[in-house]
Amino acid sequence: MTASTIAYRASLLDSLGDPAEVGLEHSCRYFEDGLLVVENGRILAIGPANELLPTLAADIPVHHFKDALITPGFIDTHIHYPQTGILGAYGNQLLDWLENHTFPAEQAFASREHADQVADVFLGELLRNGTTTAMVFGTVHPESVDAFFNKAATLNLRMIAGKVLMDRNAPSTLTDTPEQGYQDSKALIERWHGKGRLHYAVTPRFAPACSHEQLARAGQLLSEYEGLYLQTHLAENTREIEWVKTLFPDQGGYLDVYDHHGLLGKRSVFAHGLHLCDDEWKRLAETRSAIAFCPTSNLFLGSGVFNLTRAEHEGVCVGMGTDVGAGTSFSMLQTLNEAYKVMQLQHQPLHPFKSFYLATLGGARALELDQQIGTLEPGSEADFVVLDYAATPLLAFRMQQAQSLEERLFVLMTLGDDRAVKATFVMGERAHSRT
Incomplete structure (x- = not known):
């Protein structure tokens, strides 16, 4: 680890595969209290915060995003x-x-x-x-x-x-x-x-x-x-x-x-x-x-x-x-909202895990870029977004009723928009912050 190493603490989610191919239970990786370690613009490590924090040097900054979810950009x-x-x-x-x-x-x-x-x-x-x-x-x-x-x-x-x-x-x-x-x-x-x-x-x-x-x-x-x-x-x-x-x-x-x-x-x-x-x-x-x-x-x-x-x-x-x-x-969140409705019209419900796959790893695969972007896998480029569960009063209230990760994701993609994006990072550098 070098002086350019930075860690980000929040809930972490990324896709591991298409739910249609690998099944919902194997399609994503999630850490309720996770740590994302970035070095020189690339992801160095991902895992539970309680496991990774003790491995960090004392001078490595840790940015804690509370009540938030980090996903690939x-x-x-x-x-x-x-x-x-x-x-x-x-x-x-x-x-x-x-x-x-x-x-x-x-x-x-x-x-x-x-x-x-x-x-x-x-x-x-x-x-x-x-x-x-x-x-x-x-x-x-x-x-x-x-x-x-x-x-x-x-x-x-x-x-x-x-x-x-x-x-x-x-x-x-x-x-x-x-x-x-x-x-x-x-x-x-x-x-x-x-x-x-x-x-x-x-x-x-x-x-x-x-x-x-x-x-x-x-x-x-x-x-x-x-x-x-x-x-x-x-x-x-x-x-x-x-x-x-x-x-x-x-x-x-x-x-x-x-x-x-x-x-x-x-x-x-x-x-x-x-x-x-x-x-x-x-x-x-x-x-x-x-x-x-x-x-x-x-x-x-x-x-x-x-x-x-x-x-x-x-x-x-x-x-x-x-x-x-x-x-x-x-807003990709609003686009996923409309995708859900389109699938409903065909009596084919669109699961939130599939939605977030399409907006991240699925898009990367469509562009032949899944070795560089679309996941939080170590070695990939550190393009990621911080989503705020409490971005609006209604979103915050609705999240209090959510009983599962699937429900929280679905609420984000139905009630969320640009206000839900707390920060956007490009190659490990903050490119946008919500004021």
Whole structure:
């Protein structure tokens, strides 16, 4: 242990596996009075406080968070930072919402000054809500990605982002060409991918906004650079699906459009996946592609409900996505609240252990980052959040009635929001404190 060693005392919880695979009783690790020891930005030890405290040198500080729970930092597998300013925009389903709200807002990101301002607000909101890693859409403008990555690098965040590729069916001010999209993306990859904790995602907006040539160039980028991600949208809206059929009549369906161009794989994350056919489920599983479950935006836009049970049955990896700005909150707690309701509509109750798995280790697995983040395992990066059981008078009162860990977690995810986040830590450094 060195001078940089710090210990944090509170209740501790992290996931060890997917409850659907290992069972609820083996899916998480919990210490009612635990100690988390951090050294040089990584977790050194985790265990009961009464066992670990005597092993610490006398000069190691111990920060005690009473009536609080420490979990790994939340992981958001699908979000649009340029849509921060239209969060809560009224009306419309997906395609009209894009036309009336999203595209007008994104045109402003040709300005680096505007992009810098929104990136600052966006990342501040993520940290205020306990989210330490996200997979993020920029706009078609390279300036939007430069602004985002520059701010994320300053904060030492593990973030994934990319420039939108879109060469048709959008305003001319928001379209590029296959060649321009390729060259702009290539420059951004070489500038940012692998720098510190940053990763680049090739980002075709969705199939209707991309020609065959554009998607082919996206596949070319994935083949030319090691470790890139792919993020896009899939089967969110029934009108959208019918549109894809008319635009790509030679392909076997929405997913096949992407598959045809080599865009499926273990670092490919497809948002939504609400209306998939049997073959699409199987192909996602075969290629180890992941889905971002975005319940808040799915309800807000009236798109449909995600079949998590089917994903489990098919072996498709799933992470949670807030999908701001169609999603109405940066809070992963509120997103889990909506996920529970979505599952209730399908008569499939969502257990709190599964919820917190999806928001942490499940998200890390969807992003192929579970060796770095998503747990409190020794050796992993010390990205974690402190959740306050008494953050509001109602939360404090309700917690007095809770009889089990499961109930406390469920109360957090139904009554909790950004006020429940007492502190957020990034690589062992406090990045947010609730005042």
